[in-house]
Structures are given as structure tokens and as C-alpha cells.
Amino acid sequence: MSALLLQQDTAIPSRTATWARGILIAGICLSLLCSLPVPLRAQTEDRPAAVLAAKSDPLSLPDAPTPAASATSPDEPIVISRSLQPPAQSPPPSAGPSLGDLGLTPAETEGSAQRQALLDRRTHMLKVHQRLGLITVIPVAAACISAAGAPPEHGNYGNTTSRDVHVALGAAAVAMYGATAYYAIRAPKVSNEPARGGIKWHKYLIYIHAPGMVLTPILGAMAFNQINSGQKVHGIASAHGGVAAATAISYGAAIVAVSWPIHIKF
Amino acid sequence: MKRLPLLAILLLTLPVASVHAQSPDQAWNLDQSTLTYHMSHPMHEVDGTSRAARGKGVCHAGQCDFLVAAPVKSFDSGDSNRDLHMLQVTRGAQFPLIQVRFRLPQGSLASPTLDCDLEVEFAGNTAHYAHVQFHQTIEGNAHHIVGIVPATLTDFKIDPPSFLTIPIKNDIPVRVDLTWHPS
Numbered sequence: 001m002s003a004l005l006l007q008q009d010t011a012i013p014s015r016t017a018t019w020a021r022g023i024l025i026a027g028i029c030l031s032l033l034c035s036l037p038v039p040l041r042a043q044t045e046d047r048p049a050a051v052l053a054a055k056s057d058p059l060s061l062p063d064a065p066t067p068a069a070s071a072t073s074p075d076e077p078i079v080i081s082r083s084l085q086p087p088a089q090s091p092p093p094s095a096g097p098s099l100g101d102l103g104l105t106p107a108e109t110e111g112s113a114q115r116q117a118l119l120d121r122r123t124h125m126l127k128v129h130q131r132l133g134l135i136t137v138i139p140v141a142a143a144c145i146s147a148a149g150a151p152p153e154h155g156n157y158g159n160t161t162s163r164d165v166h167v168a169l170g171a172a173a174v175a176m177y178g179a180t181a182y183y184a185i186r187a188p189k190v191s192n193e194p195a196r197g198g199i200k201w202h203k204y205l206i207y208i209h210a211p212g213m214v215l216t217p218i219l220g221a222m223a224f225n226q227i228n229s230g231q232k233v234h235g236i237a238s239a240h241g242g243v244a245a246a247t248a249i250s251y252g253a254a255i256v257a258v259s260w261p262i263h264i265k266f
Numbered sequence: 267m268k269r270l271p272l273l274a275i276l277l278l279t280l281p282v283a284s285v286h287a288q289s290p291d292q293a294w295n296l297d298q299s300t301l302t303y304h305m306s307h308p309m310h311e312v313d314g315t316s317r318a319a320r321g322k323g324v325c326h327a328g329q330c331d332f333l334v335a336a337p338v339k340s341f342d343s344g345d346s347n348r349d350l351h352m353l354q355v356t357r358g359a360q361f362p363l364i365q366v367r368f369r370l371p372q373g374s375l376a377s378p379t380l381d382c383d384l385e386v387e388f389a390g391n392t393a394h395y396a397h398v399q400f401h402q403t404i405e406g407n408a409h410h411i412v413g414i415v416p417a418t419l420t421d422f423k424i425d426p427p428s429f430l431t432i433p434i435k436n437d438i439p440v441r442v443d444l445t446w447h448p449s
Binding site: 096097098099101102103104108109110111112113115116118119120122123126134190191193194195196197198199200202258259261262263264 | 308309310311320321322323324331332333335337343344345346347348350351353354355357358359360361362363365367369429430
């Protein structure tokens with residue numbers, strides 16, 4: 001073929017022949033360059049590890065590709081659900097688009113074990129908070145009920161039993177409340193986004209029941225001292241009952257708020 | 267001699283043609299998406315929705331491979347505290363994406379019902395769902411696909427969270443609403 005072309009070249013003017021020869025050589029060179037077995041960028045993007053392995057150890061075969069599940073835990077089997085039937089169609093592809101094709105950055109695709117540990121710790125502490133908070137309902141309710149017997153009856157200031165029971169229950173309620181609050185306060189904060197939903201009201205109600213839990217025992221102690229000294233409860237101490245009631249109601253509302261909306265369905 | 271420039275042009279265009287032969291026959295892009303999981307508890311019925319899914323499909327030799335991925339943290343149930351708990355129980359910080367892969371024959375892409383075998387990677391585990399039916403409506407270039415993926419917590423080894431010591435139901439069906447466009 002080349003000889004034929006060269007024979008034809010001798011019959012034409014020299015300038016044209018030079019141009020034609022140049023184009024031909026350029027074409028051959030370009031085609032040879034392009035036909036070299038260099039993988040395209042899209043082909044190399046997803047398999048850098050396999051390429052590196054082949055280059056670093058030419059005497060051994062590269063490892064077989066691992067399934068997607070092995071990225072998480074190589075010991076755990078892949079979960080096959082829905083009747084354990086083999087798919088009728090061809091199995092889902094291992095090739096196809098990659099996460100990079102979706103425009104996702106490594107920061108969006110890579111997980112963080114540290115952040116997961118922080119979430120786990122947060123959930124653990126808030127579970128304790130929830131449990132203690134529900135248990136605290138018992139002494140709070142008991143203190144409210146026992147409040148009925150706390151004031152002296154008909155000027156009988158000598159019998160202090162029911163009043164002492166009320167004081168003990170109130171103290172237990174405050175102590176339990178403190179422990180409950182501790183776990184909420186110490187739980188790590190993982191998001192700076194504003195609260196949405198029932199948790200928002202749960203947090204707003206803190207501004208009522210938290211000061212109430214501080215004020216109630218102080219006012220109760222003042223009232224207790226006034227009664228013990230044979231006086232009628234007077235002054236700011238007379239607000240003990242009202243403050244305690246507001247505190248208990250807001251505390252109950254906080255529990256309902258974090259559980260809202262409730263749809264009973266068994 | 268007239269054949270010489272022709273031959274040169276042929277040689278020049280040959281590599282270009284070979285590169286084109288490796289590009290996909292057809293590509294699909296996910297334009298709009300709504301993924302909604304449903305969670306049931308005796309005291310709560312919760313729906314969490316994500317509109318942040320991204321997807322792409324490529325067709326080669328009559329087969330189309332699709333990938334849809336959505337960040338776990340993009341699901342919004344209307345309660346930020348619940349969403350953070352969901353992120354924790356699904357190990358969403360460690361495995362931040364839900365990935366769904368499936369393959370369809372190119373010839374079936376226009377049919378009103380799509381029968382898909384899904385490979386779902388979530389919470390560090392992979393589950394396969396065979397013969398999941400999706401209904402398709404086509405308006406112009408837009409292919410609107412709706413269906414439900416019958417996911418469960420045990421498929422992904424997720425410990426069911428509980429409220430008042432009662433765990434949530436194992437079934438967490440995911441309603442899928444996608445709009446694809448060929449590119």
C-alpha cells in the first residue's frame with residue numbers, strides 16, 4: 001500500500017506531494033498514539049487500587065473485587081431479604097455509575113466513626129435522661145398529692161408527720177430532677193441547627209420548670225420554718241403551692257411535648 | 267493520488283470514532299426525587315422525607331445501570347431530635363449515604379410498569395429486593411416513577427429504637443417518587 005502511494009507521489013508536483021506526505025505521516029502518528037492501550041479517565045477513576053496492585057506486584061494475580069457490603073464489615077454476610085429468591089433479571093450491576101458521577105464529594109460519601117461515636121454517646125445520655133425523667137414523675141406526683149396533708153390542720157402545729165413525708169417526697173423529686181437534667185445538659189451537642197418539632201416545646205418549657213424546681217424547695221423551706229415556729233405561712237412563702245403546681249404542670253407538659261404527636265394504634 | 271488526503275482524513279478520524287464507541291448509548295439524570303420512609307409505633311406514626319437524592323443511569327449494549335444515592339441526614343421527619351436519633355440508630359454518621367443500584371433492559375424503560383431488582387446499601391449493610399414494582403408515567407422527556415421499597419430494619423441489622431420500652435415496627439417501607447430525564 002505504501003509502495004503504491006509512493007509510486008503515485010512521483011507523478012505529481014513536489015509541493016503537493018510534500019503536503020500529502022505530511023498529512024499522511026501525521027495521521028499515522030496520531031492514530032498510533034490514540035490506539036495505545038491507555039485507559040480513559042472514566043475507566044481509571046473507580047479502580048485506582050486495582051491498577052496500583054497490578055503494577056506493584058507483577059508476579060501475583062490481583063485480588064478479586066470485593067462486594068459493596070465488605071466495605072463495612074468483611075465478616076458480615078450480605079443480607080438477602082424478600083423470600084431469598086435469586087433475581088429473575090440479571091443481578092444488579094457492580095459497574096454502572098459511581099458516586100463520583102453523581103457529583104458527590106468525598107466529604108459527603110465518607111463516614112466518620114468519631115462522629116458516630118459522638119452520636120452514640122448522645123443517644124445513650126438522652127436515653128438515661130428519658131428514663132430518669134419518667135421515673136421523676138413518681139416523686140413529683142407523690143409530692144403534689146402529699147401536699148394536701150402538709151399544712152397544719154385547725155392550728156395543730158404539733159403533728160409534723162404528713163409534713164415531713166411531703167418534705168421527703170419533695171426533696172426526692174428535686175434530686176431526681178437534678179439527675180435528669182444533668183444527663184440532658186451533659187449530652188454532647190451534635191447539631192447547631194434550631195430545634196424543630198416537639199423537642200422545641202420540650203426545651204421552651206425548661207424556662208418554667210427549671211426555675212420552679214429551684215424556687216419550690218426554697219419557698220417550701222420558708223413555709224416549713226414559719227409553720228414550725230407556730231406562724232401561719234405568710235409573705236413570699238405562701239407562693240410555694242402555686243409555684244410547685246406550675247412546676248409540676250410544666251414538667252408534665254414537657255414530657256408530653258417531646259412525645260407529641262401521639263397516635264395510639266395497637 | 268486523490269486517495270491520499272482521504273486516507274489521511276480517515277486515519278485522523280478513526281481514533282475519535284473509537285473514543286465515541288466507548289461512551290454510553292444513553293444517559294439518564296435524576297431531576298426530582300422524594301423518598302419517604304414510614305415508621306410505626308403504637309404511639310407514633312412518622313414519615314421522614316428526603317428530597318436530596320441524586321441519581322444517574324447509563325445504558326450500554328441494551329442494559330441500563332442506575333444509581334440513586336441520598337444522604338441519611340437529609341431525611342426530615344419534622345422533629346430534629348427524632349432525626350438525630352434516626353441518624354444514630356442507622357449509623358448515619360459512619361455510613362452517610364443510602365445507595366440504590368438497579369439494572370433494567372433499555373427496551374423496558376418506556377413501559378408503564380418497571381420490575382426492578384434493587385441492591386440497597388444502607389447502614390453499612392446491603393440488601394437485595396427482587397421484583398419491586400414501580401409505576402411509570404411519561405410526559406415529554408420526563409419519566410415519573412413511583413413505588414414502594416419494602417425495607418425492614420432487620421434487612422440492615424438496625425436495632426429497633428423503642429419508646430416507653432416498646433420498640434418500633436420492623437417494617438420501614440420507603441415510598442419512592444422520582445423524575446428522570448434522558449440527557
